[in-house]
Amino acid sequence: MTTIQYLVGFLIIATVITGILFVLFGQITVRKLRKNPKTKDLLGLEYVSGWDIINTAQALAFPGFLSKKLEKSPLSFMYANSKILIENTNRFDRFLGSVFYWIMVFSGLSGALIVLLNSLGAFTG
Amino acid sequence: MSEILLCNQSLNSQALQRQCGINTDQLSALSCEAPTMTAPNTPYLIGDDPSGIGRGVLGQFAPAHVARELTNLSLSFGGDNVVALAEINAKLKEYSIGLMGASTSVYAHRIGGFAGSVKDYQAALMEYRQAARSGSPLKIAKKQQAHAAFRKMQSQFRNELDVVNSQVRARRGTPLTSAERATNIARSSRNAAKLNVTSQVQANNLVKFSQHAKFLGNGLAVIDFGGRVGSIHNRFQAGGNWERELFVESSSFAVSALTGTAVVNVGTAALGLLVVATPIGWVGLVVGGVAVAGTAAAASIGMNSVVKNNSGGVYDSIMKWISGVL
Numbered sequence: 001m002t003t004i005q006y007l008v009g010f011l012i013i014a015t016v017i018t019g020i021l022f023v024l025f026g027q028i029t030v031r032k033l034r035k036n037p038k039t040k041d042l043l044g045l046e047y048v049s050g051w052d053i054i055n056t057a058q059a060l061a062f063p064g065f066l067s068k069k070l071e072k073s074p075l076s077f078m079y080a081n082s083k084i085l086i087e088n089t090n091r092f093d094r095f096l097g098s099v100f101y102w103i104m105v106f107s108g109l110s111g112a113l114i115v116l117l118n119s120l121g122a123f124t125g
Numbered sequence: 126m127s128e129i130l131l132c133n134q135s136l137n138s139q140a141l142q143r144q145c146g147i148n149t150d151q152l153s154a155l156s157c158e159a160p161t162m163t164a165p166n167t168p169y170l171i172g173d174d175p176s177g178i179g180r181g182v183l184g185q186f187a188p189a190h191v192a193r194e195l196t197n198l199s200l201s202f203g204g205d206n207v208v209a210l211a212e213i214n215a216k217l218k219e220y221s222i223g224l225m226g227a228s229t230s231v232y233a234h235r236i237g238g239f240a241g242s243v244k245d246y247q248a249a250l251m252e253y254r255q256a257a258r259s260g261s262p263l264k265i266a267k268k269q270q271a272h273a274a275f276r277k278m279q280s281q282f283r284n285e286l287d288v289v290n291s292q293v294r295a296r297r298g299t300p301l302t303s304a305e306r307a308t309n310i311a312r313s314s315r316n317a318a319k320l321n322v323t324s325q326v327q328a329n330n331l332v333k334f335s336q337h338a339k340f341l342g343n344g345l346a347v348i349d350f351g352g353r354v355g356s357i358h359n360r361f362q363a364g365g366n367w368e369r370e371l372f373v374e375s376s377s378f379a380v381s382a383l384t385g386t387a388v389v390n391v392g393t394a395a396l397g398l399l400v401v402a403t404p405i406g407w408v409g410l411v412v413g414g415v416a417v418a419g420t421a422a423a424a425s426i427g428m429n430s431v432v433k434n435n436s437g438g439v440y441d442s443i444m445k446w447i448s449g450v451l
Contacts, residue, residue: 002435002438004431005438005442008432008436012439015376019383058390066394069397073397076397078397104386104387109387109391112420114428
């Protein structure tokens, strides 16, 4: 196998894991938050159906100071409210959210990096 | 080129002569006989068909659900526009692979919105047509609704409409450039429409368009997935290695969607931080948003092609490894 095939294989595995975690986090945590009247309006802007799962994961995964900054900005309506969400979730929810979010972001951005390197001709050797 | 006639009610030869200036002798149906009357929602070929293309086109339009939808679309939009819209729709499918990857990108949303607004406009026109034909007192209100739907479509999707209309050459304007013309077409007592179909490919696009027209607004996902399933099925029918094709198509879809999602998410967070840290205004935000969407689309289109080119090799290695272990 060539280098890029290893990387693509790795990405496919990461994508499958992300997919499984997305469904699990959506079903276990976000479903609960969507039903809770205290939190159901605080899940951020839903560009497409299901995007609130990603907003919630981001709010649970980001370090506190970053979330606070985002929520103070004029764009705060786009993000989920981390303070109230953290109050309404247990430790397992927060763990699941962080794992899902960071695996998603890491594998997605490394995908973008591979595309960039590929277009620069890094794998043609 | 073949000329196809579609009517929404049965017409005898006098009515046909009066409405369209067509003699029934010129018509032929799929069953090859010269009809004395035209049946509703049935395609007829006008003129002779030395090349045999017309017959093939008739065959493609013949299924009842295709013919009915196509008749309605042609009567409310006019024949030229239906052909143009079908072409646009076929192009969208080519782009949709990349757009779907960035399923969240602003542009995918926009195309969905465009399809939706054309659909709303069409629905309003059809309602007006019904009201006008039956002389209902709601006629004027329906006409206003159609005009409102047109204005909404015009104001939001001017660029897309220009693309569609640049392919249509109608001197009096088309329902997509003038609401007045549209309501006139809808009101007039025409119940037959002619389609000029130049090729089998065009006919195929028309068939697909009439089938998609109903749920176009719901998503490019359906279309994109349909395309991918189609290529797996082709491989299966050709007796090829369809499991490998399945692996390639599904993994490239999933990975490119993931890439687009991550870029959009991180991009919006970065944008939010930028807003706090710097005094950029709303203009900067819009520019930033477009940049994020563009990056996401580029990344996922690139990802789609990288994975398509390489996941076949990954599949082969996995299979080799498995057969080595067993």
